[in-house]
Amino acid sequence: xxxxxxxENIALTCITLVAGIIxxxxxxxxxxxxxxxxxRVVSEAAGLLPDEFNISSYVDAMFxxxxxxxxINSIGTSLxxxxxxxxxxxxxxxxxxxxxxxxxxxxxxxxxxxxxVPAQALVVPQFVLMNxxxxxxKWGGIILPQLVVPVVIIVYKQFFDAVPKxxxxxxxxxxxxxxxxxxxxxxxxxxxxxxxxxxxxxxxxWNAFLWPFLVITxxxxxxxxxxxxxxxxxxxxxxxxxxxxxxxxxxxxxxxxLIFQKKVTEAVMISSGVKG
Amino acid sequence: MSGVKxxxxxxxxxxxxxxxxxSLEVPKGEFGVFVGPSGCGKSTLLxxxxxxxxxxxxxxxxxxxxVTDAEPARRGVAMVFQSYALxxxxxxxxxxxxxxxxxxxxxxxxxxxxxxxxxILQLTDHLDKKPSALSGGQRQRVAIGRAIVREPEVFLFDExxxxxxxxxxxxxxxxxxxxxxQIGATMIYVTHDQVEAMTLADDxxxxxxxxxxxxxxxxxxxxxxxxxxxxxxxxxxxMNFVNGTVTGTDSGGITVQAEEGSLRAALSGPKxxxxxxxxxxxxxxHLAPVSEGGLPVTVxxxxxxxxxxxxxxxxxxxxxxxxxxxxxxxSLEGQKLHIGADADRIMAFSPEGGRxx
Numbered sequence: 001x002x003x004x005x006x007x008e009n010i011a012l013t014c015i016t017l018v019a020g021i022i023x024x025x026x027x028x029x030x031x032x033x034x035x036x037x038x039x040r041v042v043s044e045a046a047g048l049l050p051d052e053f054n055i056s057s058y059v060d061a062m063f064x065x066x067x068x069x070x071x072i073n074s075i076g077t078s079l080x081x082x083x084x085x086x087x088x089x090x091x092x093x094x095x096x097x098x099x100x101x102x103x104x105x106x107x108x109x110x111x112x113x114x115x116x117v118p119a120q121a122l123v124v125p126q127f128v129l130m131n132x133x134x135x136x137x138k139w140g141g142i143i144l145p146q147l148v149v150p151v152v153i154i155v156y157k158q159f160f161d162a163v164p165k166x167x168x169x170x171x172x173x174x175x176x177x178x179x180x181x182x183x184x185x186x187x188x189x190x191x192x193x194x195x196x197x198x199x200x201x202x203x204x205x206w207n208a209f210l211w212p213f214l215v216i217t218x219x220x221x222x223x224x225x226x227x228x229x230x231x232x233x234x235x236x237x238x239x240x241x242x243x244x245x246x247x248x249x250x251x252x253x254x255x256x257x258l259i260f261q262k263k264v265t266e267a268v269m270i271s272s273g274v275k276g
Numbered sequence: 277m278s279g280v281k282x283x284x285x286x287x288x289x290x291x292x293x294x295x296x297x298x299s300l301e302v303p304k305g306e307f308g309v310f311v312g313p314s315g316c317g318k319s320t321l322l323x324x325x326x327x328x329x330x331x332x333x334x335x336x337x338x339x340x341x342x343v344t345d346a347e348p349a350r351r352g353v354a355m356v357f358q359s360y361a362l363x364x365x366x367x368x369x370x371x372x373x374x375x376x377x378x379x380x381x382x383x384x385x386x387x388x389x390x391x392x393x394x395x396i397l398q399l400t401d402h403l404d405k406k407p408s409a410l411s412g413g414q415r416q417r418v419a420i421g422r423a424i425v426r427e428p429e430v431f432l433f434d435e436x437x438x439x440x441x442x443x444x445x446x447x448x449x450x451x452x453x454x455x456x457x458q459i460g461a462t463m464i465y466v467t468h469d470q471v472e473a474m475t476l477a478d479d480x481x482x483x484x485x486x487x488x489x490x491x492x493x494x495x496x497x498x499x500x501x502x503x504x505x506x507x508x509x510x511x512x513x514x515m516n517f518v519n520g521t522v523t524g525t526d527s528g529g530i531t532v533q534a535e536e537g538s539l540r541a542a543l544s545g546p547k548x549x550x551x552x553x554x555x556x557x558x559x560x561x562h563l564a565p566v567s568e569g570g571l572p573v574t575v576x577x578x579x580x581x582x583x584x585x586x587x588x589x590x591x592x593x594x595x596x597x598x599x600x601x602x603x604x605x606x607s608l609e610g611q612k613l614h615i616g617a618d619a620d621r622i623m624a625f626s627p628e629g630g631r632x633x
Binding site for chain 1 (some may be wrong): 315326328348349353354355357358359364365374375378379414422426478
C-alpha cells in the first residue's frame with residue numbers, strides 16, 4: 001500500500017513538474033530573449049540557456065518608447081476603474097440584496113444576463129457611443145465601458161445576502177440607516193471580499209487589450225498592453241525589445257500578485273463560484 | 277405610568293393573521309414575558325413593539341407615547357437578539373458604544389457609559405476584545421450591554437438564552453433578574469421555555485395562535501389557569517389530563533368517572549350535569565398513590581432526580597400520567613397501583629378547553 005502511494009506521489013509530482021515547465025517556459029523564453037541583443041535573438045547559435053546579459057532592449061524600451069506614458073495611463077485608468085467598480089458594484093449589490101423596491105428581481109435578472117454578454121459583442125455600439133461623447137483617445141473612453149462588472153455585483157450580493165438579518169435590525173435599532181449599514185457594518189464585515197474583488201478588477205483592467213486598442217489611437221494615450229504593439233511598429237520586428245516591454249508591462253501585476261497571492265487565489269475562487 | 281401598552285394590536289402577513297387583536301400592558305419597571313409554542317406570534321409581537329414589523333391595526337404606546345408608526349430608533353427601545361447580532365469587526369467597547377457613536381455623542385460620555393455598562397455586566401476586562409474571542413455567555417452580556425448603553429425605556433429580549441448551554445442559561449437567568457432589579461427598566465422577554473418565563477417574569481403573557489390566552493403573575497397562572505392550554509403549557513413536567521364523564525354532583529364539586537376509576541374535583545361555581553364530558557387536570561406534584569379510589573395505572577419508568585423522582589405510569593386507556601415522589605428510594609417500576617389527588621387540587625375543563633371553576 002505504502003509503495004503504491006509513494007509511486008502515485010512521484011508520478012503526480014512528475015506530471016505537475018512537466019505542467020509547470022510547460023506553463024513557465026514562455027515566460028522564461030521571453031526573459032532570455034529580452035536579455036539578448038537583437039542579432040543574437042535571430043542567430044542560429046542562440047540556445048535554450050541564457051548566454052548573454054544585455055539590457056540594451058530594456059534601456060531602449062525605457063527611453064525610446066512612450067513606456068512611462070503607457071504606465072501612467074495603465075495605472076491611472078486601472079485604479080479609477082477599480083475604485084468606481086467597487087463603489088458602484090457594492091452599492092448596487094446592497095440595493096439588490098437589502099432594499100425592497102418594484103422591479104428588484106428584474107434588475108438583478110438584467111445584471112445576471114449582462115454577465116453572459118461577451119465584451120466583443122459590445123465593442124461596436126460602445127465605440128459609436130464613445131465617439132458621440134467625444135471620448136476617443138481620452139481616459140474617459142478607456143474607463144467608461146469597463147465600469148460595468150456584473151461579477152462584482154453578484155459576488156457582493158451573495159455576501160450581503162449571507163449577513164444575518166438581526167445584524168441589520170440591530171443597526172436600525174441603534175439609529176443607523178442604509179449608509180451606516182453599508183459602510184460601517186457590511187463593508188468592514190466583507191473587507192476580504194472587497195480586497196479580492198479589487199485585485200481581480202485591477203488585474204482585469206490592467207490586462208484589457210481589445211477595448212483600449214480600439215478606443216485609443218495616439219501613442220501617448222495608450223495603455224501598456226496596447227503600447228506593446230507600437231514597439232513592434234516603430235522598430236520593425238525587434239523581438240528583444242518587444243519581450244522587454246512585455247515583461248515590464250507584466251511586472252506591476254506580477255509584483256502585486258506575489259504580495260497578494262493568497263487574496264488573488266481567493267478572488268478567482270470567489271468569482272468562479274467555488275466559494276461563497 | 278405605563279411602560280408598554282398594546283391596544284387591539286393586529287398583524288397580518290398577506291391573508292394570514294399572525295396577531296389577532298392583542299391588548300396588554302406591561303407596567304413601567306416590570307418584567308413581562310411572552311411565552312408560547314413556536315408560531316404563536318410572540319416574536320412578531322415583540323418585533324412590532326420594537327418597530328421592526330409594521331402594525332396592521334391597533335395602537336402601541338411606550339411610556340404613554342403613541343409609537344405605532346414611529347421609527348424603531350425613536351421608540352426608546354433596545355433589543356437583545358437570540359443570535360446576539362454583535363458586530364464581529366468591532367471590539368466589545370465599540371459594539372457597546374455603537375449607538376452613541378451614531379448619535380454623535382461626545383467621546384467621554386460614550387466611554388463613561390460603556391465603562392458603566394461593562395462594570396454592571398462584569399465585562400471590564402474584555403472591552404478591547406473582539407466578539408469572536410468571547411464565550412457564548414460573555415457575548416450575550418455584550419449584547420445586553422449594548423442595550424444598557426442606550427438607556428432605553430424598554431428592553432426587549434428575543435429568546436436571548438436559547439443558544440446557551442443549560443448551565444449557562446440558569447446562570448444568565450439569574451443575572452437577568454439581578455440586572456432588572458439593578459436598573460429597574462421595563463423589560464419584555466420572549467421565550468418558548470416556560471421555566472424561563474416562570475423564573476424571570478413579574479407578568480407572564482401566554483400566547484397561542486396570535487391571541488393572549490391568559491396573563492398574570494407566574495404563580496397565578498400556575499395555580500389558577502383559565503384554560504386547558506395555559507394549564508398544560510405552564511409547569512414542568514406538564515399537567516396530567518384525563519378525559520372523563522360526570523357521574524355525580526354535589527355542592528362541593530363533581531365526581532368524574534375516568535380511566536376505569538373515579539376522581540372528585542372541587543368546583544365552587546355552576547356544576548356540569550351528570551353525563552357531561554369533562555377533562556380533569558392534575559399537576560404531577562398533586563398526584564400520588566392512594567389506597568382507595570383513584571385511577572388504576574401501571575408504572576413504566578421513573579426519572580430519578582435525587583431529591584425527587586417523576587414516575588411515568590400508563591392508564592388502562594393508554595394515557596401517560598406523571599406523578600412526583602419525594603425522597604423515595606424504592607422502585608415502583610412494573611407495579612400496578614391506584615393514583616389520585618385531593619379534590620381541591622384537581623381542575624376541571626370543558627371539552628373545548630375552558631376552565632370549570
